[in-house]
Amino acid sequence: xTDERVRQMSLTNRLLTRPEFGAFLALVVVWVFFxxxxxxxxxxxxxxxxxxxxxxxxxxILAVAVxxxxxxxxxxxxxxxxxxxxxMAIMLLITPAEAGGFGLPVWVAVLxxxxxxxxxGFFNGVLVMATRLPSFIITLGSLFIFRGLAVAxxxxxxxxxxxxxxxxxxxxxWAAAFATKIEVGGARFDIAIIWWIVIAAIAxxxxxxxxxxxxxxxxxxxxxxxxxxxxPVAKLKIALFMVTALAAFTVALIQATQLNSADSLRGTLKExxxxxAVVVGGTLLTGGYGSVLGPVFGAxxxxxxxxxIIITGVDGDWFRVFVGGILVLAVIFNxxxxxxxxxx
Amino acid sequence: xxxxxxxxxxVSKFFGSVIALQNVSMFVRPGEVTCLLGDNGAGKSTLIKxxxxxxxxxxxxxxxxxxxxxxxxxxxxxxxxxATVYQDxxxxxxxxxxxxxxxxxxxxxxGPIFDVxxxxxxxxxxxxxxGIDIRDPDQPVGTLSGGERQSVxxxxxxxxxxxxxxxxxxxxxxxxxxxxxxxxxIVEARNRGIGVIFITHNPxxxxxxxxxxxxxxxxxxxxxxxxxxxxxxxxxQMMAGGADLEQLQHELAEATGRS
Numbered sequence: 001x002t003d004e005r006v007r008q009m010s011l012t013n014r015l016l017t018r019p020e021f022g023a024f025l026a027l028v029v030v031w032v033f034f035x036x037x038x039x040x041x042x043x044x045x046x047x048x049x050x051x052x053x054x055x056x057x058x059x060x061i062l063a064v065a066v067x068x069x070x071x072x073x074x075x076x077x078x079x080x081x082x083x084x085x086x087x088m089a090i091m092l093l094i095t096p097a098e099a100g101g102f103g104l105p106v107w108v109a110v111l112x113x114x115x116x117x118x119x120x121g122f123f124n125g126v127l128v129m130a131t132r133l134p135s136f137i138i139t140l141g142s143l144f145i146f147r148g149l150a151v152a153x154x155x156x157x158x159x160x161x162x163x164x165x166x167x168x169x170x171x172x173x174w175a176a177a178f179a180t181k182i183e184v185g186g187a188r189f190d191i192a193i194i195w196w197i198v199i200a201a202i203a204x205x206x207x208x209x210x211x212x213x214x215x216x217x218x219x220x221x222x223x224x225x226x227x228x229x230x231x232p233v234a235k236l237k238i239a240l241f242m243v244t245a246l247a248a249f250t251v252a253l254i255q256a257t258q259l260n261s262a263d264s265l266r267g268t269l270k271e272x273x274x275x276x277a278v279v280v281g282g283t284l285l286t287g288g289y290g291s292v293l294g295p296v297f298g299a300x301x302x303x304x305x306x307x308x309i310i311i312t313g314v315d316g317d318w319f320r321v322f323v324g325g326i327l328v329l330a331v332i333f334n335x336x337x338x339x340x341x342x343x344x
Numbered sequence: 345x346x347x348x349x350x351x352x353x354x355v356s357k358f359f360g361s362v363i364a365l366q367n368v369s370m371f372v373r374p375g376e377v378t379c380l381l382g383d384n385g386a387g388k389s390t391l392i393k394x395x396x397x398x399x400x401x402x403x404x405x406x407x408x409x410x411x412x413x414x415x416x417x418x419x420x421x422x423x424x425x426x427a428t429v430y431q432d433x434x435x436x437x438x439x440x441x442x443x444x445x446x447x448x449x450x451x452x453x454x455g456p457i458f459d460v461x462x463x464x465x466x467x468x469x470x471x472x473x474x475g476i477d478i479r480d481p482d483q484p485v486g487t488l489s490g491g492e493r494q495s496v497x498x499x500x501x502x503x504x505x506x507x508x509x510x511x512x513x514x515x516x517x518x519x520x521x522x523x524x525x526x527x528x529x530i531v532e533a534r535n536r537g538i539g540v541i542f543i544t545h546n547p548x549x550x551x552x553x554x555x556x557x558x559x560x561x562x563x564x565x566x567x568x569x570x571x572x573x574x575x576x577x578x579x580x581q582m583m584a585g586g587a588d589l590e591q592l593q594h595e596l597a598e599a600t601g602r603s
Contacts, residue, residue: 212456218439221439222436222437225436230419230448231448284438289438
C-alpha cells in the first residue's frame, strides 16, 4: 500500500531509528580503534576475538535479561549478588556433609539451587510490586542482602567462602554443557557464547513477536495505561525479575563448571556492567523503548574495551577510567544519533 | 426508538460531606449520541467514573441492557461492552500504532506468537472504516496529533466490541480542524449502532453531533432535551446559567465601551 504522505525513508535513516543501531556503530568504532592502535599487539586475531567473546558471554547473558526488565521499566541492582549467591548455593548443596555441605547429587543440587535462585527474583519482584517503591531502592537493598547471605551461610556451615571441586562430583554432563571449549583457528571459544546467542535469540522473539513482548513495551511505556487495557502488569514484572535471576543462575552455573568452584564474591559489580551494556545498547533508562540486540552489542563493546586495554599494555590502573569514559561517550553518541533520526 | 442500552436512575454520589452528584438520571440508546454538557465543577468527571465502573453510586440504580447492574471495576464494565476513552487516553507514546491498538488483546497465531501482519492490517482497516487513513501503522503514537490519538483510541474501543462508548472531553485540547475529525468519528461510531455518551463543555462541539443533551450543573441534572426542542443559543444559555451570562455580557460591553 502506498500513500503520498509516507516519505520513503532512506535505508540509513530507517536503521538509525532502531534502538540498537547506535550501539552497533559504537561497536564498529571501538573495534576499528583498537584494530589500529593495538594492531601490533595482535588485536585482529582469533585468540583476541575468542578472549573478547568469552569475556562478553556471561555479561551478555545478564544484559539480555536486564534489558527485558528495563524495557518494562524496572531495575535489578541485585543481579551481581545473585550470581555469587547462586554459585554458592550450587556448591554448598554438592559439598559433602563431612565438609559442612549437603552432599546432594549434582543434578538435584542444581535443580534445588535453581528453585532458590528463582525465589530471589520472586522476592525482588513481589517486594517492588507490594511496596510500590522504586525497584532501584528495593534491589539496592537486596544487593546487600544476597551478597551477605552468599558470604554468611557458607561461612557458617563450612567455615569457607570458596567452595571447589565441582568436577569431583559431576559425571561430566554439566561441564560438557556449560564449560566446553570449542577450538577455532587455534583459539578456544567458550560454549557459553552459544548459550548467550540462544538466550538472546529467544529474548528477541519474545520481545518482538509475542504478546508478552507487547506487554513489556506497554508496561514500561505507561504502566497505568497498560493496566487499564488489561495487561497483568504486576505478574509480568515479577516474572521478569525471575528471568533476571534465571540469567544470574545460568552465569553462576557457567562459572561453577568452568572454574570448578564457587566464590562468595563472584559477580560483584556485574549489576552495573549489565545496566551499562543495556543502556549503551540504546534502551531508555525510563523504560518503554529498547531491544535485545542493543545490549548484546553493549556487552561486546564492554568486553572489547577491557580486552583492548589489557593487550595494549596500558597500565591496568587506568582501566576503569577508560571503560567509564568510553561507555559515557557511547551513550552520548547513541542519544545523539537517536534524536537526529527521530527529528527527520 | 430502540431500547435504552445504558441508563442510570436517581444516582447520587457522596464523598464524605461533599455531594458530587445528586439524583442524576440519564440514558443512551444504541445508535444515538447523548451529550453530557456541564461547566467545570459540574460533576462530569464523577459521573463518567460512575458510568465507567470506577465509582459505585452511593444511591440510585444503574441499568445495562435493561438489567440492573453494579460493576465492581472498570475492567468489568469494559468486558460488558462499556468502553471509556479518557481525555489523557490510554495510549503509549513510544509504541507504534498497531502495538497500542492491540495492547492487552493481542491476536495470536501458533501459541504465544503475536500475529503482527494481521495486527497491522486490522489497525489500518479499522482506522480506514472510521474515515481515517493512517500513513504507517509502525509510526509511534507519540508522533500523532491529539485528534489522531483520540481517533485511534475510539477506533480501538469500537473494534473490541464496545456497545457503549463514553468519551471524556475528546475535543477539549484540540484545534478546530482536529476537533472536526473527532466529531466525524463520533458520528461514525453512532452510525455503527453504538450508544455514545459524549462529555464536553463546548456546546458548539456537542450540538452538531448530539441527539439529545443532558445538562449537568452543580451535581444535578438541569434538563434532558432532544435536539428538536432546543436551539443552540438556548443550550449555551442553560449551560452557563442564563442570568450569569447576561450579566457577563453587560459587564463586557461596559468594559469595552470604556476603553
